[in-house]
Amino acid sequence: MEKLFIKESLNNPRVTLDPTKKRYEISGKSFPENAKAFYQPVIDWLKDVPVSNTEKIRLSFMLDYISSSSVISVKQVLTKIKAKNTEGADIEVLWHYDPTDPDMKEIGEEYEKVVGIKLQFVEQAS
Secondary structure (H helix, E strand, O other): OOOEEEOOOOOOOEEEEEOOOOEEEEEEEEOOOOHHHHHHHHHHHHHOOOOOOOOOEEEEEEEEEEOHHHHHHHHHHHHHHHHHHHHOOOEEEEEEEOOOOHHHHHHHHHHHHHHOOOEEEEEOOO
């Protein structure tokens, strides 16, 4: 699998999907002008994840802010992860949140319900 790296900008989170370094994370503020287009490379990368004989991928979402359009696109990413896991891949999702920002944890809990995927909640210091 190829590495996917998208540099963080004022409106976009940093995306690091690097099988060589076993580093998988999406972090920062997510309110890109076109969330669907921004997250499409992530969905495309997930399509290439092998479904058998694969090492566990631990994908961390460490978002400080997420816009409503990004909420929809991240849901599509999580839906793709759930589908890949159903096919046999081993992708674990870690949802990091600041305990002083209960909204981010609630968004993760809502994803669990709507997508039907188990998230590992990780409290991070502010």
